[in-house]
Amino acid sequence: MAAKTMLSEHDLRAILANYHLGELVSFKPLTLGTVQTNCRITTTKGVFVFRYYESRSIGSVLFESNLIRHLKRKNYPCPGLLKNRGGGYVGIFNEKPYAIFEFVEGQHLERPTEIQQKQLIQKVAELQIITKGYKPRKTEYRWNYSVDLARELAHEAVSRIGSVNAEEKLKWFEDELAILQLPRTLPKGVCHCDFHFSNILFKNGEFQALLDFDDANYTFLTYDLATLINPFIPSFEWNTWHQFKPDDNVIDLYSAHSVASEYAHYRALSNSEKRHLFDVYKLSILFDCIWYFERGDVRDFYERRKIGHLNRLGRDAFYDGLFGE
Incomplete structure (x- = not known):
């Protein structure tokens, strides 16, 4: 987890001077984010x-800025970015990038209903x-989830x-990467990759906004679907396995x-995407392994x-279970 910066009233007033957002009235740190520093600010506007x-890096934040502006042009429900006096959307303060977003009202739900999950x-x-x-x-400034990136990050973890x-x-890890079947023809695009409850807002029971594109990247288009499905019984978790x-x-x-x-119902999957969701899901597990590489003995870990x-179930049985009649 990155160290959080304690921003002062003087700091925020200096930053707001670059915008047409009025004068600072009050500010309050937001505690749900685990990596970046977030603050709710109230101004005269x-x-x-x-x-x-x-x-x-600035390149990574510019990727996010470009993505969010694209989504807002398509009327996707996410907070928009505020333009500064220079016409840009990303600034630098004390050598770190920042951005100011629209505030969207809503609640973070740890236990959404079945309707809300849908x-x-x-x-x-x-x-x-x-x-x-x-x-x-600026896509090159993101960790774009692929076999090559997984291998690179795993080697870095071992060196560390x-x-x-x-x-x-x-x-x-290398042996498991080697048996993945991920055809070059599998559709790609930008996935969000982090559907933690703190990144989703509901209001009056209705979906309001998807937040925090900090982990978004250009990858297999079914990667987000892979992170939503769980082909294991609910009691089989990282702390109970x-x-x-x-x-x-x-x-x-x-459930999967x-x-x-x-x-x-909303996006039809190609037959290839269905057949290889098995492999994309396994890739998502291998990325989880990277984030927790120090956890567990090699002979048996989550x-x-x-x-x-x-692997024992197999690709065909996985396909039949998810997409069979």
């Missing part, structure tokens, strides 16, 4: 959200319709950790089938269990 990027799935599908084939300027366990885990035996049946495709069916269960 309204309420806005100031975001200070603790761990992103609303999210619909908005995810609509996002992929808008971004299919779309590659914003420097243990025998990490080196052995890398061997397993060790309570199960390796040969226990922990796969249950009913429901999510895929709901998604398909992501290895998940991949093992899927």
Whole structure:
């Protein structure tokens, strides 16, 4: 987690001088974000959200700016960016980039209802319709999820950790990457890649906005669908997996089938996307493995269990479970 910056009233007044947003009245740090610094600011002209990027390059933030402006032109429900006096959308303060967003009213729900979950799935599908084939300027400054990036980040993790366990885990990781089938013809576009409850707003029970495109990147278009489905029983989680035996049946495709069916109501998947959702889902697990590379013994750890269960199930059975009649 990046260290948060404590912004002063003087700092915010200096930043607001670059905008046509009135004078600062009050400000309040927002605590839900785990990486960047977010602050709700009230001025004489309204309420806005100031975001200070603790761990992103200017190129990465410009990618996000270009993406959000594209989405707003398509009337997608996400907070828009405010233009500064120079006509730009991204500024620099103390050598770090920042942006000011529209403030959207709503609530973050830890336990959305089934109807609200369906609303999210619909908005995810609509996002992929808008971004299919779309590659914003500055895409090269993002971690664009692919086999090559996964391999590169895994090697970096091993170099950082420097243990025998990490080196052995890398061997397993490389073997699993090698058997993924991800045809070059699979559609790509921009995916959000982080549907944590703190990034979704509801108001009066209705979907209001998708927030925080900090992890968005150009990748397989089904990557977001892969992050929404869960082909495992609910009790099989990162903190409970060790309570199960390796040969226990922990796969249950009913929920995943429901999510895929709901998604398909709004964006039809090609046969190739259906066939290789198995591989995209496994790729998402391998990226989770990278974020927690130090966690677990190489002989048996959470992501290895998940991949093992899927390998035993197989691509065809996965396809039948999600897309069969």
